[in-house]
Amino acid sequence: GKKTDTLQMAYDQAPESVDPYFNNVRIGVIIAANVWDTLLYRDPVTHEYKGQLARSWKQIDDRTLEFELRQGVKFHNGEEFDADSVVYTLNFVADPANKAVTQQNVQWIEKVEKLDRFKVRVISKKPFPAAKDYLATTLAIHPAKYYKEAGPKGMNAKPVGSGPYKVVDHVPGKSITLEKFADYFKDSPRTQPKIGKVRIRFIPDRQTQMAEVLSGGEDFIMHVPKDQAEKLQTVPHLQVVSGNTMRIVFIQMNSQDGGPAPQLKDPRVRKAIAHAIDRQAIIKNIVGGGAEIINTICTPSQVGCTQEGATVYKYDPALSKKLLAEAGYPNGFELDIHAYRERNQTEAIINYLQAVGIKAKLNFLQYAAMRDQVRANKTALVHQTWGSNLVNDVSASTPVYYGFGADDVTRNAQVKELLDKGDQTVDPKARNEVYKKALGIISENAYSVPLWSLPVYYVASREVAFKPYSDELLRFWEMGWK
Amino acid sequence: MSSLIQARGLHRTFSVNAGVFRPRQLLHAVNGVDVSVERGGVLGIVGESGCGKSTLARMLLGLTPPSAGSIFLAGEDVAGMDRRALARRVQPVFQDPYSSLNPRRTVASIVAFPLDVHRVGTKAQRRRQAIEMLERVGLPARYADLTPGQLSGGQRQRVGIARALVMKPEIVVCDEPTSALDVSVQAQILNLLLDLRQEFNLTYVFISHNLAVVEHIATQVAVMYLGRVVELADTRTLFRDPQHPYTKALLASVLTPDTSLGIPETGLGLSFPDPLHPPAGCPFHPRCPQRFAGCDQVRPELLDTGAGRVACHLYSNATRQ
Amino acid sequence: MTVAAETVLEVQGLHVDIPTPAGVLHPVRDVSFQVRRGETLCLVGESGCGKSMTSLALMDLLPRAATRRATTLRFLGEDLAQASRKRINALRGDRMAMIFQEPMTALNPAYTIGEQLVEHYRHHRGAGPADARTRAVELLEKVGIASAAKRLGQYPHQLSGGLRQRVMIAMALMCGPELLIADEPSTALDVTIQAQILRLLADLQKELGIAMVLITHDLGVVARIADRVAVMYAGEVVEEGPATEIFATPRHPYTVGLLSCIPVPGRTPPGGKLGTIPGVVPSLVGDLQGCSFRDRCAHAQPGCSRTIPLRESPAGQQWRCVLAPEAEAA
Amino acid sequence: MSAQLPAVAVLPELEAVPAPPAAWRQLLSNKALVVGGGILLLMIVLAVLAPVFAPYDPYVQDLANRTVPPVWYDQGAWLHPLGTDQLGRDYLSRLIYGARISLLIGLSVALISGLIGTTMGMLAGYFGGKTDMVVSFLVTTRLSMPVILVALATVALVGGSLWVVILVLGLLKWDRFAVVMRSATQQVRSLEYVAAAQSAGASTTRIVLTEVLPNVLPHLIVIATLEAASAILLEASLSFLGLGVQPPLPSWGLMISEAKAYMFFSFWLIAIPGTALALLIFAINLAGDGLHQVFIPRERT
Amino acid sequence: MLFYIVKRLGLALLVALTVSFLAYMLVFLSGDPALALAGEGARQADIEMVRKTYGLDRPIPVQYADWLGKLVRGNLGMSVYFKTEVGPLVLDKLGTTLWLGLAALGVALVISVPLGVLAAIYKNSWIDRLCLGVAVLGQALPNFFFALLLMMLFSITWRLLPVSGSGTWQHFVMPALALGYYAAPAFMRLIRAGMIEVLGADYIRTARAKGLPPATVVFKHALRNAIVPVVALAAVQLGFLLGGSVVIETIFALDGLGYLAYQSITYKDFPVMQIIVLLLSVIYVLLTLAADVANAWLDPRIRVA
Numbered sequence A: 001g002k003k004t005d006t007l008q009m010a011y012d013q014a015p016e017s018v019d020p021y022f023n024n025v026r027i028g029v030i031i032a033a034n035v036w037d038t039l040l041y042r043d044p045v046t047h048e049y050k051g052q053l054a055r056s057w058k059q060i061d062d063r064t065l066e067f068e069l070r071q072g073v074k075f076h077n078g079e080e081f082d083a084d085s086v087v088y089t090l091n092f093v094a095d096p097a098n099k100a101v102t103q104q105n106v107q108w109i110e111k112v113e114k115l116d117r118f119k120v121r122v123i124s125k126k127p128f129p130a131a132k133d134y135l136a137t138t139l140a141i142h143p144a145k146y147y148k149e150a151g152p153k154g155m156n157a158k159p160v161g162s163g164p165y166k167v168v169d170h171v172p173g174k175s176i177t178l179e180k181f182a183d184y185f186k187d188s189p190r191t192q193p194k195i196g197k198v199r200i201r202f203i204p205d206r207q208t209q210m211a212e213v214l215s216g217g218e219d220f221i222m223h224v225p226k227d228q229a230e231k232l233q234t235v236p237h238l239q240v241v242s243g244n245t246m247r248i249v250f251i252q253m254n255s256q257d258g259g260p261a262p263q264l265k266d267p268r269v270r271k272a273i274a275h276a277i278d279r280q281a282i283i284k285n286i287v288g289g290g291a292e293i294i295n296t297i298c299t300p301s302q303v304g305c306t307q308e309g310a311t312v313y314k315y316d317p318a319l320s321k322k323l324l325a326e327a328g329y330p331n332g333f334e335l336d337i338h339a340y341r342e343r344n345q346t347e348a349i350i351n352y353l354q355a356v357g358i359k360a361k362l363n364f365l366q367y368a369a370m371r372d373q374v375r376a377n378k379t380a381l382v383h384q385t386w387g388s389n390l391v392n393d394v395s396a397s398t399p400v401y402y403g404f405g406a407d408d409v410t411r412n413a414q415v416k417e418l419l420d421k422g423d424q425t426v427d428p429k430a431r432n433e434v435y436k437k438a439l440g441i442i443s444e445n446a447y448s449v450p451l452w453s454l455p456v457y458y459v460a461s462r463e464v465a466f467k468p469y470s471d472e473l474l475r476f477w478e479m480g481w482k
Numbered sequence B: 001m002s003s004l005i006q007a008r009g010l011h012r013t014f015s016v017n018a019g020v021f022r023p024r025q026l027l028h029a030v031n032g033v034d035v036s037v038e039r040g041g042v043l044g045i046v047g048e049s050g051c052g053k054s055t056l057a058r059m060l061l062g063l064t065p066p067s068a069g070s071i072f073l074a075g076e077d078v079a080g081m082d083r084r085a086l087a088r089r090v091q092p093v094f095q096d097p098y099s100s101l102n103p104r105r106t107v108a109s110i111v112a113f114p115l116d117v118h119r120v121g122t123k124a125q126r127r128r129q130a131i132e133m134l135e136r137v138g139l140p141a142r143y144a145d146l147t148p149g150q151l152s153g154g155q156r157q158r159v160g161i162a163r164a165l166v167m168k169p170e171i172v173v174c175d176e177p178t179s180a181l182d183v184s185v186q187a188q189i190l191n192l193l194l195d196l197r198q199e200f201n202l203t204y205v206f207i208s209h210n211l212a213v214v215e216h217i218a219t220q221v222a223v224m225y226l227g228r229v230v231e232l233a234d235t236r237t238l239f240r241d242p243q244h245p246y247t248k249a250l251l252a253s254v255l256t257p258d259t260s261l262g263i264p265e266t267g268l269g270l271s272f273p274d275p276l277h278p279p280a281g282c283p284f285h286p287r288c289p290q291r292f293a294g295c296d297q298v299r300p301e302l303l304d305t306g307a308g309r310v311a312c313h314l315y316s317n318a319t320r321q
Numbered sequence C: 001m002t003v004a005a006e007t008v009l010e011v012q013g014l015h016v017d018i019p020t021p022a023g024v025l026h027p028v029r030d031v032s033f034q035v036r037r038g039e040t041l042c043l044v045g046e047s048g049c050g051k052s053m054t055s056l057a058l059m060d061l062l063p064r065a066a067t068r069r070a071t072t073l074r075f076l077g078e079d080l081a082q083a084s085r086k087r088i089n090a091l092r093g094d095r096m097a098m099i100f101q102e103p104m105t106a107l108n109p110a111y112t113i114g115e116q117l118v119e120h121y122r123h124h125r126g127a128g129p130a131d132a133r134t135r136a137v138e139l140l141e142k143v144g145i146a147s148a149a150k151r152l153g154q155y156p157h158q159l160s161g162g163l164r165q166r167v168m169i170a171m172a173l174m175c176g177p178e179l180l181i182a183d184e185p186s187t188a189l190d191v192t193i194q195a196q197i198l199r200l201l202a203d204l205q206k207e208l209g210i211a212m213v214l215i216t217h218d219l220g221v222v223a224r225i226a227d228r229v230a231v232m233y234a235g236e237v238v239e240e241g242p243a244t245e246i247f248a249t250p251r252h253p254y255t256v257g258l259l260s261c262i263p264v265p266g267r268t269p270p271g272g273k274l275g276t277i278p279g280v281v282p283s284l285v286g287d288l289q290g291c292s293f294r295d296r297c298a299h300a301q302p303g304c305s306r307t308i309p310l311r312e313s314p315a316g317q318q319w320r321c322v323l324a325p326e327a328e329a330a
Numbered sequence D: 001m002s003a004q005l006p007a008v009a010v011l012p013e014l015e016a017v018p019a020p021p022a023a024w025r026q027l028l029s030n031k032a033l034v035v036g037g038g039i040l041l042l043m044i045v046l047a048v049l050a051p052v053f054a055p056y057d058p059y060v061q062d063l064a065n066r067t068v069p070p071v072w073y074d075q076g077a078w079l080h081p082l083g084t085d086q087l088g089r090d091y092l093s094r095l096i097y098g099a100r101i102s103l104l105i106g107l108s109v110a111l112i113s114g115l116i117g118t119t120m121g122m123l124a125g126y127f128g129g130k131t132d133m134v135v136s137f138l139v140t141t142r143l144s145m146p147v148i149l150v151a152l153a154t155v156a157l158v159g160g161s162l163w164v165v166i167l168v169l170g171l172l173k174w175d176r177f178a179v180v181m182r183s184a185t186q187q188v189r190s191l192e193y194v195a196a197a198q199s200a201g202a203s204t205t206r207i208v209l210t211e212v213l214p215n216v217l218p219h220l221i222v223i224a225t226l227e228a229a230s231a232i233l234l235e236a237s238l239s240f241l242g243l244g245v246q247p248p249l250p251s252w253g254l255m256i257s258e259a260k261a262y263m264f265f266s267f268w269l270i271a272i273p274g275t276a277l278a279l280l281i282f283a284i285n286l287a288g289d290g291l292h293q294v295f296i297p298r299e300r301t
Numbered sequence E: 001m002l003f004y005i006v007k008r009l010g011l012a013l014l015v016a017l018t019v020s021f022l023a024y025m026l027v028f029l030s031g032d033p034a035l036a037l038a039g040e041g042a043r044q045a046d047i048e049m050v051r052k053t054y055g056l057d058r059p060i061p062v063q064y065a066d067w068l069g070k071l072v073r074g075n076l077g078m079s080v081y082f083k084t085e086v087g088p089l090v091l092d093k094l095g096t097t098l099w100l101g102l103a104a105l106g107v108a109l110v111i112s113v114p115l116g117v118l119a120a121i122y123k124n125s126w127i128d129r130l131c132l133g134v135a136v137l138g139q140a141l142p143n144f145f146f147a148l149l150l151m152m153l154f155s156i157t158w159r160l161l162p163v164s165g166s167g168t169w170q171h172f173v174m175p176a177l178a179l180g181y182y183a184a185p186a187f188m189r190l191i192r193a194g195m196i197e198v199l200g201a202d203y204i205r206t207a208r209a210k211g212l213p214p215a216t217v218v219f220k221h222a223l224r225n226a227i228v229p230v231v232a233l234a235a236v237q238l239g240f241l242l243g244g245s246v247v248i249e250t251i252f253a254l255d256g257l258g259y260l261a262y263q264s265i266t267y268k269d270f271p272v273m274q275i276i277v278l279l280l281s282v283i284y285v286l287l288t289l290a291a292d293v294a295n296a297w298l299d300p301r302i303r304v305a
């Protein structure tokens, strides 16, 4: 609370490790963003890059970026920031032997070279247009000397970064306490932190979290379901803020050979499914404010993602029924639908499918179990969501489901080729063109049903001044007391 | 007449839990028993609680296999006999008229059960046979469809007897058949047993701790003490002239309804027989009013004294100086 | 009856009622008797005839559901029927004591013999531990237990049945009661031990001159120990009188039948027919008119269903039967 | 005056002992059983005839009419007597259909675990010795494993569905059956009518099935009711933690789980299935208590 | 005595071994544990890496033997999720859960002993029925539902107690109540049944016949004997409470073993899950052993002379 100058926040999941390279969860990303700095900074509104630990940068060739580093930056333990920090950190995590959990964030790095004390080069394995985005979001820089000594384990036990907040207490699985870093470097594109302390507790149960904010035990929670958020809005001492996110929601339809529902191989059936769902109504009643309808399988804000040229399947149950009849299923058919989160939405979708005669049986599983099934070609419909790991580039979303990876259940060679090409094209214009073509083919064939982007509701005490961003990142340094 | 049923050197041990924290112990429930009955005879077995009477009975019935020794039925070793063949010839009557009848069956089906097992006749025939037997033991046909819970103790015991007799066995082993009953009912059951013995030419092994009853019904009596037979004689002899000090004490303890007599002094001490820790030598010596040196050393053999057999150093010349 | 002070216990018209789902059960109906100092009264009868209920009613130990009423219930001249719970509790264990049938279960397995022997003595007499202990040792020796002091520290399960019953007797005698009620004190024991216990009881009763009510179903025991006998049938005392009279000239057909049932060596021929009482005991539920034995009685007659006169012989024998002694004799 | 009655030559007609009240009378005279059994019966009827009683299809959503409160609230209406849930489904209909799921779970789990436990318990109780040792060991092992944890883990790994839950609980909850059946069988086995059957030459199978089983059945029934109740509760707990049966099945546990998000504002959403569940368990336990009192009297008459 | 305890410990070991095997096999229920371990968004390469790292490419018996061997040497493995050693992690949480379990046991006994004694004394009266009602209600009320009700009343409406966490004793009040009330009926029934039996026992009649005050009869003679089986039940129940605290700990975010178990289940943290299951079984077996010893101490019939 304001009185103690401590923002008390509850979150439902504990990070497995505080070291940003060794956890896979949102709260880990949030902590990382507040405790560590990255070389670059991406403005959350304009998406424009600024130097953070780097003062400037230049593209040397297709695969090489060169950074001039800022001087006089100190880590929380007093260690000074220089090229060694960058070189050691990135080379360490990029080495598969060190088993960084977030491999997709680092596996593109071939190596990082030190040119002089404040100059480094980052070399990727292949031309990698999204490199800057990664360097601005997820690739935190550790103090070289400390990291060498303590390793990821020590970093988890006693985290040390250079960001606006430092970790003063960490009880794994229970809570993490951050404190304003008084020596945070003044030239940072980020503002200086205002709130003295941030205490994050891990409470798995949503009701408990809600009870906590209701009883004043906590000041801040997020990911509150729409209905509850709307109710909480009526509580005098609370404020409810909603924001869009990068997470997109869509239905995967297995049209591979040997899938459990061969009906889905017929494009008319897939289109019928797409026409059967009233996205507008579901958004209005269940998903909630801030959600946007999408028509392609990527986050609209992502570089390369476009809705242009995509076939739009409007809600039209009559047409849907007609298509089904044409395909030879005038009385519909039965199939399974798999899901792992946002169960309400799945149930609503099931209800709409039922209305056109498709009986979908829900299999609500843990993510891993569901993915097993997907990869074993045992799923028909899958209610998927994808957050792109915050990477604001289409290479982090569409190819996951259309690039012939394990999660690709459609396997269109043409699409794959286009996506591959896009991933390696450096020229932005040509790149966008290639992606647009790929996305167009996907939507034309109705390989999946794009649904919406997921909004997130934050509930906070009225004393807290804060603003949501679509990357779901909490910028404690920007927050203050009202 | 040769004996119809004969036990030779019967032993039975149990491994018992002496307590949660103690190792198991070996209990010698029956410790080398030789008894026999002739056809038509009644062998009474008496003795204190825990002396092994029921264990002996169960062995005779083939319910508990002997640890050692063997049982002969008309000269044939029972060990080699089929269980069902034995069942046709030897049947039990139990003590507890409550637990000896399956409460979930009707009276008729309880009595017909042995017939069912041996698949005698049709179902209807078996029922008829059962009802005939019930009538014979004094239970009119209208009892046939009642359950044991609706009967009195004496009636239940009649059902038990009917069940034992329905297969027309040769031997009936009665383990305290009247000790749970009131005197008035006991008299009825004893009368019935005696009648039936005549009618079906039965041989009884009759266990009881009531000496008056044994004297009334038995032709021969075996007195047991701590798993052993200490005296064996025909009834008249034993009651007229008991030899063993324990038999004497037992007889002295019988309280006849005679107001002119007081309570007898048995002369037995305070120690009590503990089958887990039987004394050395003669098992009875710690309580024996006539014990002498040597009684706690050597165990007396069961020896013939002319009128009967007795296991006591008072009568064995070998140990008597 | 001579001086009233001699009468320790006087019972007139004792009833016990137990409400059950099937109706009110009357295990004790209109029972009357008295016991004098130094006298042993035996209550005898078949299982379930209400002997135990009678004794429990005397001690006010009836089950919760049961209620007791009596015209007179006088102990040492004091009216127990009117006495408060507290007063009765003060008498129990002190002036009147009781011994139960099962020595195996009548002692609390969780406490030592010593503890159980002294607790009521200390409670009633306010005696100190040392005093109580001395008294306990004295009594254990009196009931024939050797090395008594050592026994005090033992638990009931470490004793044999006979010893436990001796401990029970010692316990009952701790406060030197005027009245001792013994409910089948020897039935659960082996024949040889039964004789020992009965002898001990009889000896102590004579020695201490207490009044004793002994309950048993064994006519042999009754004959040997009783001064007076009350024969119970279906909750009623059907015949009462001096033991010698009852055994010599039983008057009530039930008593007669009972006596004929037991094989008596020398009197009943071995293998011969025993006398029997046909039929079963009537239900104790509901009211009963007339003689409860009439449907098992060989002498039953229409008058049996009316009120039965109480008859008395010159020798002090009382019984309830329509048959007049002379008619019976004819 | 003769000292002896004339010896009765022929046994006269014996007095018929008044027959004890018929079994159903006895059952009806037990208040706990009547109340518990009555509620239970009502629920069973509702469940079996759910299509008749439920005013709506429990699966049909009406996104425009979500979380409508029950009639006794100001905003409620008879259209939906118990209101609607977060997807606009009629709550009364879901509740009625939900009874099916709960009862099905209770019954099936009791059946599966009863079969396993009874077999093990009776074998151990009848044969004793080594069999008993093995069964006792299995029971100890089973008891030492925390049911809910193992069930949670299993369901989390295999994926939840009605049948998975039933199977997992059925395979986990046999311990009490085994324990009780073992001691009941031991007890019956020592009774003399078993010895009588043996003396008649009956085979062990026959004795176990016709002499022992009918007499341990009352225990079995009592345990089965209690275990059914506890299985229903366990399923509710699993569903509560999101690892139970699959939506949109209207299991009461799932309904509570879904409603808990609304508890601070629409309390009735959680209170209704919560109360229904508590009532069901209460009724089963009460009936179980009653059966216990009727079937397993402390003393024999 | 020593012989007996050694025998029991042997049994405990055998049980633990069996449970360890079952707990180990639990992992394979999911099919391929490597897939589960790799987490959301893992690629094939990551999965292969996980498979290698955790030795999941070896035959199952070898894996088990290896795991067991390490276990015996005190190496309980690494948490997949928390990246710390399982031993300290689990032991750290055990204390909280033990306290919760004991507190709940306390609550259960405080509720059940008086109720059980009262119900037994006034058997079949309205008091008995009332006590039974309270008990059956406790059994019928799903404990998570009860917990939420408590939370609503004590934290939201009255703001008396903190909603969640484990810092102070106040944090334990509601969880202990919710857990304890659920456990109380079993005790109450046992105490009631035990007291009814004991009150009907001959030695109670003896005590009453001795003219002892009613309180002495009930508490000294009756309760003392009726309480013996309660000790055994208490041990068993404590074992169950520890295992059953998953739901309650999760609701109240009480940082104990149950909560850790729930987390490890949802995070597919197999090493932690296995150790928790194993630990709880061992505790259970030890508790029952302790109960036996306590029983022997309370019941002179089985006490060693």
Ligand SMILES: Nc1ncnc2c1ncn2[C@@H]1O[C@H](COP(=O)(O)OP(=O)(O)OP(=O)(O)O)[C@@H](O)[C@H]1O
Pocket: B014, B015, B016, B027, B028, B029, B047, B048, B049, B050, B051, B052, B053, B054, B055, B056, B209, B275
């Ligand atoms: N199945 C068994 N297991 C262990 N011990 C047994 C078993 N059966 C009998 N015993 C023991 O063997 C001894 C003899 O028992 P048995 O039942 O034969 O005595 P009994 O003479 O019939 O006694 P009672 O007069 O009490 O019926 C007793 O000490 C008894 O405890």
Ligand SMILES: Nc1ncnc2c1ncn2[C@@H]1O[C@H](COP(=O)(O)OP(=O)(O)OP(=O)(O)O)[C@@H](O)[C@H]1O
Pocket: C018, C020, C025, C027, C045, C046, C047, C048, C049, C050, C051, C052, C053, C054, C063, C217, C284
């Ligand atoms: N608590 C009770 N509730 C109902 N009926 C009871 C109760 N106790 C005893 N009875 C009944 O009261 C009657 C008399 O019982 P009581 O115990 O006095 O008989 P008894 O003569 O002592 O028999 P026994 O020789 O078997 O001890 C019996 O019919 C019995 O069933």
Ligand SMILES: [Mg+2]
Pocket: B053, B054, B055, B175
């Ligand atoms: Mg016997």
Ligand SMILES: [Mg+2]
Pocket: C051, C052, C053, C183
């Ligand atoms: Mg009695």
